Amino acid sequence: MVVGSLAFVPPLRLQAANLLARASPRVLARRNLTSKPLDNSESTTWTARMSAVNKTAHAFDKTRLDALLNRRFFYAPAFEIYGGVAGLYDYGPPGSSLQANILAEWRRHFIVEESMLELDTTIMTPSPVFEASGHVARFADWMVKDTSNGEVLRADHLVKNVLEARLEGDREARGVAAQPVAPGPADKKKKKQVKSTAVKLEDTVAAEYESILAQLDNYSGPELGGLMRTHKITNPGSGEPVGEPQQFNLMFASSIGPTGQHPGFLRPETAQGHFLNFSRLLEFNNGRVPFASAQIGRTFRNEISPRAGLLRVREFTMAEIEHFVDPLDKTHPRFSEVADVELVLLDKYVQAAGQTTTRRMTVGAAVKEGVIANETLGYFVARIYAFLLRIGIDGKRLRFRQHMANEMAHYATDCWDAEIQNSVGGWTECVGCADRAAYDLTVHAAKTGHALIVRQALKEPVVEERAVAEWDKKALGKTFKADAGAVTSTVEALDEAGLMRLKGELAQGPAIIKSPDGKEFTLQPEVVTIERKTFKTSVREFTPNVIEPSFGVGRILYCLLEHSFWSREQDVERGVLSLPAVVAPTKVLIVPLSARAEFDPLVKEVSLRLRKAGVHARVDDSNTSIGKRYARNDELGTPFGVTLDFASVQNRTMTLRERDTMDQRIGSIDDVIATVTELVLGGIDWAEACQRLPAYDGVQAVD
Template sequence: MAASEESLRKALAVKLSAVEAHGNAVRALKAAKASKPEIDAAIEALNNLKLEKSSIEKQLQAAVSGGDGDGALSREAFRQAAVNTLERRLFYIPSFKIYRGVAGLYDYGPPGCAVKSNVLAFWRQHFVLEENMLEVDCPCVTPEVVLKASGHVEKFTDLMVKDEKTGTCYRADHLLKDFCNEKLQKDLTISAEKAAELKHVLATLDDLSAEALGAKIKEYGITAPDTKNPLSDPYPFNLMFQTSIGPSGLSPGYMRPETAQGIFVNFKDLYYYNGNKLPFAAAQIGQAFRNEISPRQGLLRVREFTLAEIEHFVDPEDKSHPKYFEVAGLEFLMFPREEQMSGQSAKKICLGDAVSKGIVNNETLGYFIGRVYLFLTRLGIDKDRLRFRQHLANEMAHYAADCWDAEIECSYGWIECVGIADRSAYDLRAHSEKSGVPLVAAEKFSEPREVEKLVIAPVKKELGLAFKGNQKNVVEALEAMNEKEALEMKAALESKGEVEFYVCTLGKNVPIKKNMVSISKEKKKEHQRVFTPSVIEPSFGIGRIIYCLFEHSFYTRPSKAGDEQLNVFRFPPLVAPIKCTVFPLVQNQQYEDVAKVISKSLTAAGISHKIDITGTSIGKRYARTDELGVPFAITVDSTKDVTIRERDSKLQVRVSVEEAASVVKSVTDGHRTWEDVWEKFPHHTSGSADD
């Protein structure tokens, strides 16, 4: 808890009891019929105390809502304005709206669909093409065996509680989270200790077992939000959409919860395709599905979404990256584990320093963090509202070497949009084991190498005599020792002749004597080293990135008359749904013909555009396209020259009809900037624009 908040809570508690005491004192004076001046003085003192109390309350309110008194309110208003525009202009639409929709399912309407396809095209350019990745396209329908191996059948669950009377389902952690947040933000009278406890619950929410969650729900008396009915104990609900493959009903399948598994099961073929060489990356863009218990936060938590995932396979003994130097100089907001634990906030760090200091585990992970930063900022994500947060130890899977999330700040807070994880060899090992097909790579030595190998040879006869039916467990445990354990045992046996040895499958220590096992190091010639590659996985939630991009691009400005607020999306040309509009200034055949000529050149140049020949005022037409984030508008007001208007500056230049398309193309392709255009061409200063 921030120091100021804690001291404010304490100060408030003091002030509250002072107000109570003084209130009692005033009542006592009145009862004792004290003199008027005495009573008046006491009342004034009480009023002053009340004022001080209010002031502390306001400060506390500001502190709990993020240090910005009207923050929550203005964030809410901003989101409303943005979402209204997005829905009204069909960037997205609640799916199956005429049937009252389905929670957590959204359509992209025309401009949203264009933004999405631009984002995906840039992703393909930035990652797949520039890095020569092997892109694959696997089905969504996935047989159970694959998702058993990956662990999803067993572990891809959320804890759910049911309204005991109506059967309505809720996510248990959401209810507890909402309770804690509400209490912290709305109930200013709770003690500093209670506040600290609630904050601790919020911080450890992801770690709570079903039992612990259930206990907290009981302790806090949390009930069903809609009915106030009592809730069931929490139990796990698998988030995969289940189905059945084929007509027999005997082959269970699921809609994939991520695209990654399709790549892992193809590792052997892809490695071969890559000439049996490491490192290489495979990539996949596609739909993924999560049957959320109770979707919320609009586009951020949905039941079907587009993922773009990269699996970069690398030798675990060499995680360097040949192009690392290209990103090592980048500097941006990072939020390492240490800073989170010590209550600091994210800070600007040079990526190269983070890698060399070991804050980021390895070069390849660092390389992808840098590439993700470039990808997101080039799309138009504000770099001051983008941070890379390292997973805390308790957030990471036990096998992961390191994990960083690209988080983007929007009106809902900091949202995880890209996960970049070093998953070590976990996935390939799991599928090797389950399928029986070895998913390994080999490093061929140019000449055979002499290697020292640890050899653990249990003496089965002796072990059999000593442990009878348990012999097998003991043998397996001995063979499973790593080098360090084995050498320690060897030393101990040589010095003491006997050691206690823990056999986990028996759940107890057994005594091992010197004659029961031989441990030695032997030299062998090897021609190659066979190993399971590590995988570094950048995984992009495309819908979340797009939603954050919408918020970061949205702003309002007053109309020229000042009587209304106009909405604008400042999309860079790269992602703008339409690059250019063409307007004949007035309805007239000549101008329309010119507009058609320009439209034809724009089509030939591959620039997506729209002609608007309605008789609406030019200002209204500008406002309409600003709402779609169209960066340029060509207005035809003569048959020789036309104006080109830039969306954000509203500045206009005059160019010839023949040049118009190529000028727009050069700016949207990034071959020159609007500033270059503004330098080169005569300015247009008619007062008629944007009326």
């Protein structure tokens, strides 16, 4: 299943079929089949973490992961006891903590590190805002309705699913093996949307289907309707025909206030809140650009028929940055810090040639060679990369894909998506990073009449000479009466050359001018004088451009869970989530041998000391073996565990266990607390911890 674009790009110059700037499902689907993760021997956070365990790990099993996430309440369908609602999910305790930790790290990595201006703007938005931004007219998908049971389907998905099923049936009938599924640890054969039956197609028909699928994004709604009639595409669920495709706006509508006179929408992105507050933000930043605003918040999209878990939902958390920059200077002062970062890129030229071959390139080289449009965009792409690795995404299943010309709006300079590979959506857009030029500020300024610009004192005033028309107001009024306005605006609309031409004509006598609506006027030389004059400007005014990194937090979170999940050879039933400590819901599990009172004082002491050190710990004193308690917390991704037993009471020692290796060390309570604190806060790694604490080779204490 293919997921849509995080950032809405009003597609002013696009064809109707591209009304939503979404990646072509077909292109992505083919990409999944042919592109292999690069054989990347570079040590990343993920590879470092997983290398110790991977050789004994079972292959990724989506069913087991789903069972774990559901059983341990990472997230679950919202309103489950009421039967649930598609595309709405609640996060339980571990899911909420994981999300909160990802967001805390995002805040540290972006807002604090770059001194961004944080915002918290409203979700409820009056209609005029989204009329100006283009969302009311164009933030829509095409849908069709089953004529008999009223079921609603997304038009492009219907065509895709039915034709793909027919092609697969054709291959079956011809005895051709199913196409191989893309390799890679996260890939599983996807569930088919529509069941195929082995029916052979005419060669020409099969070729036509292939051709339709290859350009699915280029069809308008009416064209999709035509395809359905021509190729007798019906609702596979009921077998009944569907009606004409209709546009369905993806914004949730509501009404503000008691009179119903103020239509409003729930925002489908946080971006407009940044743009509307631009002047206040600029003032807060002492009138200077560049600066960035940042916002984390809930957004809403009323998807037609969401069926991809957390990858396509109707309500989700976004984290968005709007970096406002001088259009004439898109260099970045910290670019040198990231220039050597190597990325996996899939550029637009490669895609336009029908290829999906990625290449490794440093950000510095990519900007220098014009692959990435400018330094600021390149800087953010590199920062996004660093963030995703830091929270635990597998670098081998992460690439940056450039939008093709027909995916971008005409004003956009460049756009790169961070795509993360996963078993549900293949290569899925999880972060968008676009140079949106001056579009957004321009449309809101035009609609409201508020100037959304930067005023910059010029070091050297600019002196220029240009022609101006000076009117004899009295003669003008007398000659043209009610048309006087039309006459002056016609002349003043002329460019420099036009004005000088008119001056020449007037030097010879009356001149004839033509207004935009075709009226002709005869100008007498005494009515207007055209002269070149000198103008001095000491302030430059400009609308800044916007570089927008836009994060879909739920998608990142889901991919992270997939990349972190595995099972031990010896315990296939229980999984392990190898989440890095920085995002793990709980950092340390405190395991007393039993719930007996004699361990209470130590449990309290260790809890309190970890809490004071800023390390989030939980006690598990439930009535089961220590091994089972550890296994249960491996499922929650808890990276470290400490055990308090009789030796602890007698000698004040404690064991420390590492989740991925199940390695156990022993030391004094003081030493173990100091070590685990440094492990959690990122000061040392496990290898260093092992040098501080001797291995624990005692028999596991049993109760």
